[in-house]
Amino acid sequence: MKNIILLHGAIGAADQLIPLENELTKQNFKVFKFSFSGHGNTPFNNDFSIKQFAKELELFISENNLIQPAIFGYSMGGYVALYLATQMPMLIGNIITLGTKFNWTEEIAKKEIQLLNPQTIIEKVPKFANALQQRHGDCWINLLNKTSQLMVELGQTNLLNEDNLNQINNKVILGLADNDNMVTDEETTSVFKTLKNAQRFYLKNTKHQIESVNVTELCDLIIAM
Numbered sequence: 001m002k003n004i005i006l007l008h009g010a011i012g013a014a015d016q017l018i019p020l021e022n023e024l025t026k027q028n029f030k031v032f033k034f035s036f037s038g039h040g041n042t043p044f045n046n047d048f049s050i051k052q053f054a055k056e057l058e059l060f061i062s063e064n065n066l067i068q069p070a071i072f073g074y075s076m077g078g079y080v081a082l083y084l085a086t087q088m089p090m091l092i093g094n095i096i097t098l099g100t101k102f103n104w105t106e107e108i109a110k111k112e113i114q115l116l117n118p119q120t121i122i123e124k125v126p127k128f129a130n131a132l133q134q135r136h137g138d139c140w141i142n143l144l145n146k147t148s149q150l151m152v153e154l155g156q157t158n159l160l161n162e163d164n165l166n167q168i169n170n171k172v173i174l175g176l177a178d179n180d181n182m183v184t185d186e187e188t189t190s191v192f193k194t195l196k197n198a199q200r201f202y203l204k205n206t207k208h209q210i211e212s213v214n215v216t217e218l219c220d221l222i223i224a225m
Helices: 014-026 050-063 076-087 106-116 118-124 126-156 185-194 215-223
Strands: 002-007 029-033 070-074 095-098 172-179 198-207
Touching: 002 014, 002 050, 002 076, 014 029, 014 070, 014 215, 050 076, 070 076, 076 095, 095 215, 106 126, 118 126, 172 185, 172 215, 185 198, 198 215
Parallel strands: 002 029, 002 070, 070 095, 095 172, 172 198
Antiparallel strands: none
8 A cells, every 4th residue: 555645735725635535545545634734724833934844744754654655745735845855855755746836936926926815805706715714714814924925935035946956866747737827837847857757747627726636537647656
């Protein structure tokens, strides 16, 4: 039985990965998942950053006595897994990402955080605001604000620059949805060419949101890794 950890994306939580967990379990995977601090009613840590989330992943692996588990990281989850691989390459096994954004600049961060304005979401997308509150509780506004700051910090210092990516020896499979409006094919291709041991896949008729993914298709791709 193969061990795999599923990591959610920014302003997401572990419950979004239950459909994939169910499909992988049918295929004899032992599936683990958790929510990063500040997400899904998990208390905030004093630090809210990629480095902190990587520490949480490291601790989760240790607490569950996992030996080089595979990691599936959606969006920010993929970024966290790859960052941890730059720091502790022997801790984890193969890494599969989907919809992970690699190209961070101050201009890009400024553009992305405009989509995370709580008041705008409340006024223009009330259903989304309600969904965020249901997933994260009354701290959802704080989560959006902290995520915006995290993006600003990534725009100032991209932790997955070319030098850091060159340190990764793990097998990495980079996934991208064909209708992803956040992540470009160009940035994914650039990382693909930089990594030492990389493959890639595309999901057709799929958006950035994890809910749009055909979990059966994604499961088959993970099995073939």
